[in-house]
Amino acid sequence: MKQPTSLLWERIAKDDRFHELMDRKRRFVVPSVIFFLVYYFSLPILVGYWPSLMKQPILGPLNLAYLFALSQFVMTWAMAWIYVRAANKFDGVARELLKGDEKQ
Amino acid sequence: MTTSLGIFLAFIVATLAITWWAARKSSGSDGFFAAGRRITAWQNGLAVAGDYMSAASFLGIAGLIAFYGYDGFMYSVGFLVAYLTVLFVVAEPLRNAGKYTMADIVAYRMRPRPVRAMAALSTLSVTTFYMIAQMVGAGALVKLLLQDSGVSYSAAVVGVGILMVVYVVFGGMLATTWVQIVKAVLLMGGSLLLSILVIGHFGFSLSAFFEAVTHVKVQENGADVVKNFLEPGMRYKPPHGPLDLLSLGVALVLGTAGLPHILIRFYTVPDAKTARLSVVWAMGIIGAFYLMTTFFGFGAATIVGKEYILANGGVNMSAPLLAKVLGGEILFAFISAVAFATILAVVAGLTISASTSFAHDFWTNVVHHGVARSPGEEVRVARATAFVVGVVAIIIAILLGPGANVAFLVGLAFAVAASANLPAIVYSLFWKRFNTAGALGSLGVGLVSSIGLILMSPSVQGPSAFFPLDNPGLVSVPLGFLGGWVGTMLSQETTSAEKFEELTVRAHTGLGSEKASTH
Numbered sequence: 001m002k003q004p005t006s007l008l009w010e011r012i013a014k015d016d017r018f019h020e021l022m023d024r025k026r027r028f029v030v031p032s033v034i035f036f037l038v039y040y041f042s043l044p045i046l047v048g049y050w051p052s053l054m055k056q057p058i059l060g061p062l063n064l065a066y067l068f069a070l071s072q073f074v075m076t077w078a079m080a081w082i083y084v085r086a087a088n089k090f091d092g093v094a095r096e097l098l099k100g101d102e103k104q
Numbered sequence: 105m106t107t108s109l110g111i112f113l114a115f116i117v118a119t120l121a122i123t124w125w126a127a128r129k130s131s132g133s134d135g136f137f138a139a140g141r142r143i144t145a146w147q148n149g150l151a152v153a154g155d156y157m158s159a160a161s162f163l164g165i166a167g168l169i170a171f172y173g174y175d176g177f178m179y180s181v182g183f184l185v186a187y188l189t190v191l192f193v194v195a196e197p198l199r200n201a202g203k204y205t206m207a208d209i210v211a212y213r214m215r216p217r218p219v220r221a222m223a224a225l226s227t228l229s230v231t232t233f234y235m236i237a238q239m240v241g242a243g244a245l246v247k248l249l250l251q252d253s254g255v256s257y258s259a260a261v262v263g264v265g266i267l268m269v270v271y272v273v274f275g276g277m278l279a280t281t282w283v284q285i286v287k288a289v290l291l292m293g294g295s296l297l298l299s300i301l302v303i304g305h306f307g308f309s310l311s312a313f314f315e316a317v318t319h320v321k322v323q324e325n326g327a328d329v330v331k332n333f334l335e336p337g338m339r340y341k342p343p344h345g346p347l348d349l350l351s352l353g354v355a356l357v358l359g360t361a362g363l364p365h366i367l368i369r370f371y372t373v374p375d376a377k378t379a380r381l382s383v384v385w386a387m388g389i390i391g392a393f394y395l396m397t398t399f400f401g402f403g404a405a406t407i408v409g410k411e412y413i414l415a416n417g418g419v420n421m422s423a424p425l426l427a428k429v430l431g432g433e434i435l436f437a438f439i440s441a442v443a444f445a446t447i448l449a450v451v452a453g454l455t456i457s458a459s460t461s462f463a464h465d466f467w468t469n470v471v472h473h474g475v476a477r478s479p480g481e482e483v484r485v486a487r488a489t490a491f492v493v494g495v496v497a498i499i500i501a502i503l504l505g506p507g508a509n510v511a512f513l514v515g516l517a518f519a520v521a522a523s524a525n526l527p528a529i530v531y532s533l534f535w536k537r538f539n540t541a542g543a544l545g546s547l548g549v550g551l552v553s554s555i556g557l558i559l560m561s562p563s564v565q566g567p568s569a570f571f572p573l574d575n576p577g578l579v580s581v582p583l584g585f586l587g588g589w590v591g592t593m594l595s596q597e598t599t600s601a602e603k604f605e606e607l608t609v610r611a612h613t614g615l616g617s618e619k620a621s622t623h
Contacts, residue, residue: 008616009609022612033192037357040185044178044353047336048346055335060311061318065174066334072181073391079188080384087196087380094613 012097021093028086036079043068108249108437115290115445116267119283123271126279132621136276136483137204137460140621143281143372149385152369154284155453156183156360156386157291157393158234159241159420160514162446165394166426167419169401171410173320173333175340176401178349180394182356187390189361189526191383196376197533197611198367203618204464206367209611210528210547211465213603214540216474220465222547226524227364227461229551230517232497234365235454237513239264239501241420242447247506248417249424249440257506262498268451269494272459273487277372280452287449292393294442298423299396301430302403313399316406323411333405344572352515355577359518362525365457374620400426451497459489512563515575519558523580524550531588533611538592539600545591550584 012018047054047065054065134140143151158164161183168176202208207223239261246260255263271279306312318332331338340349360366370379404413404422408429413422424443428436463486468476476482527546531538557576562569573579609615 009606012609012613012615013605018609018613022608025612029192033189036185036188036192040182040357041350041353043181044346044349047174047178048340048349051335051337055332061314061334063332063334065336066177069174069177069181070395072185073395076185076188076387077391080191080387083191084380084384087377090612091377097613098615 015097017093018097021090021097024093025090032079032083036075039075040072043072107434108440109255111437111441112444115286115441115448118286119267119271119279119448122282122286123275123279126275126282130276130278133204133480133482134618134621135278136486137368137456137464138371138618139277139281141372141374141618142620143382145373145378145381146385147281147285148369148373148378148382149389150288151281151284151372152366152382152386153389153393154286154288154291154449155365155369156363156390156450157288157446158450158514159238159245159443159447161393162291162295163241163245163420163423163443164514165397166401166404166423167413167421168339169333169397170404170408170413170422170426171419172339173317173331173402173405174336175338175349177397178336178340178352179356180397182353183360184387184391184394186357186360187383187387189357190366191380191387193533194361194367194529195370195379195383198529199370199373199376199379200612200614200617201607201610202371204368204371205461206362206364206525206529207461207465207469209607210532210543211469212532212607213538213600214543215597217470219540219543219547220469222544223525223528224461224465224470226520226547226551227465228458229555230362230364230520230525231454231458231461231493233513233520234517235451235458235493235497236500236504237517238447238451238454239497240504240506240508242444242451243501244506245420245440245443245447248421249443258502261501264448264451265494265498265501267448268455269490271448271452272455272490276483277368277456280456281369281372283452284449287445288389290442290445292389294439295393295396295400297435298403298427298430298439299399301435302399302407302426305403305407305430313402313406317402320405320409322409333402347578348573348575351573351575351578353577354581355515355518355522355575358526358577358581359520359522362521362529363517364461364521364525365453368457368460369453371618375617376614455490455493456486458493459486462486462489512558512561512574515563516554516558519554519576519580520551522550522577523554523584524548527581527584527588531585531592533607535592536601536604538588539595539597541595541597542588542592546584546588549587550580553583553587554580 056064058064165179207220210223211219242264243257243261246255247257320331320333322331373379404426408425424439427439463482467485468482524547528543554576557571560571561574563574
């Protein structure tokens with residue numbers, strides 16, 4: 001079982017559709033990761049270095065610091081949803097590439 | 105007080121029944137290490153949540169928010185956002201190209217023996233630090249919660265140790281998974297109940313609740329002062345507080361994706377797509393839980409108060425004491441039992457993670473060059489390891505005693521995971537040039553620098569410590585990445601680059617990935 005698999009990856013690695021898949025993944029994953037890291041780390045940075053700004057009440061008793069922290073939950077769930085949608089499209093390409101190869 | 109003992113015993117009986125069922129059902133290496141890879145997405149999502157939300161999350165964060173308000177809530181945010189790293193970077197490639205452990209990915213392109221040995225060392229370090237923190241916590245809790253029932257600290261530690269070994273030795277990953285699922289359901293139920301009671305206390309008015317949170321009466325230097333608990337800065341004060349907060353964030357957000365006991369959970373599902381969906385399930389559950397820390401954390405601050413908590417067991421008792429004030433002895437007993445269930449599920453996950461790494465990485469691949477000598481040997485070695493891990497953890501926890509400062513051990517586990525494991529995983533998956541020396545460099549430098557900096561930090565050395573931050577992540581994570589880069593550049597090895605394409609194809613298409621068992 002090991003032998004055919006090692007030949008298959010060479011064929012897929014040469015396939016243009018695989019390189020296109022990797023490019024699409026990269027164009028999606030890299031900016032997304034940068035976005036959520038920047039969004040997340042702005043919270044401790046703003047809270048740590050601009051506390052008086054973050055203590056401003058915005059919504060009744062709720063201040064900017066707490067609302068921004070809550071927005072992190074929304075951001076995280078939204079990013080997860082976006083990821084799953086994108087990944088489902090990538091699945092189709094991967095299935096095409098494997099077609100006919102996974103017979104055991 | 106005996107009510108909590110009763111509820112806790114009921115949980116033990118239920119989990120032992122699960123273990124008995126799992127022992128009859130699972131067979132073979134895939135059965136023991138990966139639950140036959142037949143766990144579904146929602147089941148694994150709950151199990152990941154149960155594996156992750158430790159006593160530090162439930163009792164620790166509730167206490168931190170009760171005492172330090174907003175700054176405690178920062179933990180809640182970091183613990184959830186961390187799962188984006190797991191989802192975007194690690195979970196699917198790991199499931200596609202690995203078999204049982206994190207090292208399967210890191211050693212894939214490298215000379216396996218040194219890399220596996222180093223990865224096993226790192227896994228065992230993370231697991232040990234985390235486990236001792238949980239065991240000491242469990243023992244200390246028993247002392248406080250069951251003080252009238254005659255259960256001592258040592259007896260509690262021994263009990264927890266025996267149970268985690270029994271789950272793992274007899275029931276393997278399948279029993280561990282279901283113990284974690286039951287615990288996650290109990291923890292979510294308990295947290296929801298507490299949250300509803302808190303809101304009910306304020307007449308189901310969110311504005312009344314937050315009004316109270318922004319006007320909490322506390323004693324400072326003998327005088328009553330009113331504090332706004334939604335304002336940051338009660339724990340992380342200048343000069344080093346802001347940096348410490350940032351450093352904590354680095355360790356949480358990058359460390360979770362390097363925690364071996366979380367990573368191995370993704371081998372229990374049939375394929376990468378299920379692994380992905382299970383992360384999303386976990387994120388829903390974990391996020392809901394950390395949102396609720398707002399209610400039971402700030403609830404403890406407003407309804408119970410710091411002085412009462414300090415007088416009745418200290419910071420970690422905030423959530424159980426809130427339950428006592430709102431729901432009497434029965435609720436107190438229930439929440440205490442939930443806290444025990446929480447600890448048991450986490451230590452079971454840690455035990456199987458340590459045993460898997462020792463048996464698969466060290467025994468089979470380092471000692472015996474990757475050739476299993478007889479069928480079932482890997483599982484037998486793992487069972488023996490679980491037993492040794494249990495005995496060692498019991499002895500260390502008893503030697504340290506209930507008063508030990510263990511908070512830093514959990515921080516240490518996250519720091520090692522973020523500084524040693526994550527750089528090695530990321531480089532392995534995305535950097536073609538990365539090689540054996542690089543893998544050893546990132547694992548070694550990350551491990552040594554995070555442990556070294558914690559030993560020089562205020563939580564070990566006191567206020568005059570050489571290294572001013574409690575959390576080393578801000579320094580040790582870049583050092584881990586640097587170690588990987590320097591190691592790679594110093595070595596002329598080329599075989600690792602040649603295998604990069606093979607790993608990439610496998611990691612991103614699922615070619616040749618481990619299949620679920622058919623029975």
